[in-house]
Amino acid sequence: MNEAPKFSPTEFIAVVNQTLEYSYSSVLLEGEVSSFKINQGKWVFFDLKDEESSISCFMSAFQLRMPLEDGMKVVVRGIPKLTKWGKFSLTVQAIQPVGEGSIKKSFELLKAKLEKEGLFDPAKKRPLPDNLSRIGVISSTQAAGYADFIKIINERWGGLKITTAHTQVQGLDAADQIIRALNYFNEHGDVEIIAIIRGGGSADDLSVFNDEKLVRAIAASKIPVITGIGHEVDESLSDLAADIKASTPSNVAQMLSHDRHAEIAKIESAISRTKQVILQNINTALRENRDKTSRIARDILAKITNFNNLIAQKIKLLEALNPEKVLRQGYAILSGKVSPGSVVKITTYEKEINAEIKEIHDRN
Amino acid sequence: MTETKLTLSQKIKNLDDEVEWFYSDDFKLEEATSKYKAALDHAKAIEEDLKSLQNEIEVLSEDFSK
Numbered sequence: 001m002n003e004a005p006k007f008s009p010t011e012f013i014a015v016v017n018q019t020l021e022y023s024y025s026s027v028l029l030e031g032e033v034s035s036f037k038i039n040q041g042k043w044v045f046f047d048l049k050d051e052e053s054s055i056s057c058f059m060s061a062f063q064l065r066m067p068l069e070d071g072m073k074v075v076v077r078g079i080p081k082l083t084k085w086g087k088f089s090l091t092v093q094a095i096q097p098v099g100e101g102s103i104k105k106s107f108e109l110l111k112a113k114l115e116k117e118g119l120f121d122p123a124k125k126r127p128l129p130d131n132l133s134r135i136g137v138i139s140s141t142q143a144a145g146y147a148d149f150i151k152i153i154n155e156r157w158g159g160l161k162i163t164t165a166h167t168q169v170q171g172l173d174a175a176d177q178i179i180r181a182l183n184y185f186n187e188h189g190d191v192e193i194i195a196i197i198r199g200g201g202s203a204d205d206l207s208v209f210n211d212e213k214l215v216r217a218i219a220a221s222k223i224p225v226i227t228g229i230g231h232e233v234d235e236s237l238s239d240l241a242a243d244i245k246a247s248t249p250s251n252v253a254q255m256l257s258h259d260r261h262a263e264i265a266k267i268e269s270a271i272s273r274t275k276q277v278i279l280q281n282i283n284t285a286l287r288e289n290r291d292k293t294s295r296i297a298r299d300i301l302a303k304i305t306n307f308n309n310l311i312a313q314k315i316k317l318l319e320a321l322n323p324e325k326v327l328r329q330g331y332a333i334l335s336g337k338v339s340p341g342s343v344v345k346i347t348t349y350e351k352e353i354n355a356e357i358k359e360i361h362d363r364n
Numbered sequence: 365m366t367e368t369k370l371t372l373s374q375k376i377k378n379l380d381d382e383v384e385w386f387y388s389d390d391f392k393l394e395e396a397t398s399k400y401k402a403a404l405d406h407a408k409a410i411e412e413d414l415k416s417l418q419n420e421i422e423v424l425s426e427d428f429s430k
Contacts, residue, residue: 141423154419157419158417158419159371159418161419161420162419163422164421165424165426166424167428167429168429173429177428177429178428260414260417263376263414264414264415267379267411268407270379270380270383271404273383274383274386274400274403277391278396278397278400281391281393282393
């Protein structure tokens with residue numbers, strides 16, 4: 001009995017807490033929430049249980065980043081402590097739902113709440129700025145999604161200044177890190193858009209993007225935010241709060257950059273069409289010239305024909321008036337003094353006759 | 365005389381204007397060949413720029429875990 005250390009209850013609790021802190025300064029526990037309650041809107045209490053055991057958990061309501069309900073599976077990070085009443089409890093530092101069912105439930109509850117507040121209002125969405133040159137990226141520089149983004153944006157376009165804030169993109173600390181990076185870009189204000197990028201992963205991996213504080217920070221960002229989180233089928237509340245949702249990190253790169261190969265093809269096509277314009281204009285000028293020449297030739301020909309017709313008409317008229325033609329019809333021309341006894345000349349078609357006039361009398 | 369260095373966007377805009385001339389009422393066949401040659405030279409220069417243009421990537425040294 002003498003060998004055992006002797007403590008007052010206060011001393012014992014202090015020693016136990018010291019030992020706990022030394023051995024487990026911070027632990028991760030995964031279990032099911034039960035007896036969840038919020039006192040005075042400030043303090044959150046719940047038990048974390050599995051089939052056999054249960055641990056009391058405590059946290060401030062401020063730290064609660066997503067809706068919780070009894071029955072949800074969560075992972076918590078906390079500090080194990082013995083309270084002054086000798087009750088063992090876990091002071092929770094961070095909490096996140098795990099498992100598809102719990103994540104979906106939490107997602108739906110928070111979505112309904114934030115939707116009601118207008119955080120996802122399409123009218124508040126800002127378009128992609130024109131002629132982007134400065135892009136802020138929030139991602140893990142070690143993540144495959146980030147590598148995809150950089151590879152594709154470098155392939156597509158150049159001359160951009162890309163500033164990357166390296167953060168965790170999964171786990172209990174990721175949301176706070178991303179929020180700090182968002183604040184950094186908003187405070188420094190030297191980027192035109194912020195891209196939050198994270199490649200594919202499990203529902204647990206991506207659940208950080210349903211963190212209430214993060215979703216609110218995205219919605220409140222002064223600089224437009226584009227998200228490329230997970231795969232095409234994934235949808236997070238961060239996506240809904242962002243101004244633009246891209247389906248993947250690669251898609252973010254596509255949306256933020258022109259395609260230099262397409263641009264080169266466009267220029268080549270414009271130059272080639274210009275060449276066609278010149279050729280068309282040359283052809284048009286040649287055709288117009290040809291048309292003009294043939295019109296002139298046609299006009300000249302028409303004038304000559306008209307002139308020929310006119311001459312022919314005149315000739316016809318002259319022929320009609322020719323006295324020879326009259327003589328040929330059997331008429332005769334009488335010339336000389338017409339008086340009885342005088343000699344006159346009678347001209348027929350074939351002969352000239354001198355005849356003496358015997359008598360003259362009126363026809364009627 | 366100092367020559368103003370144009371950005372790629374400005375060069376592309378200028379080329380667009382040059383191409384636009386061919387479709388405008390200002391088009392004159394006698395000027396077209398020289399204008400075409402100039403546009404072709406500018407297009408080649410832009411293509412070179414496009415092929416060689418690099419992005420500047422900076423990873424911030426700030427520690428966002430704290």
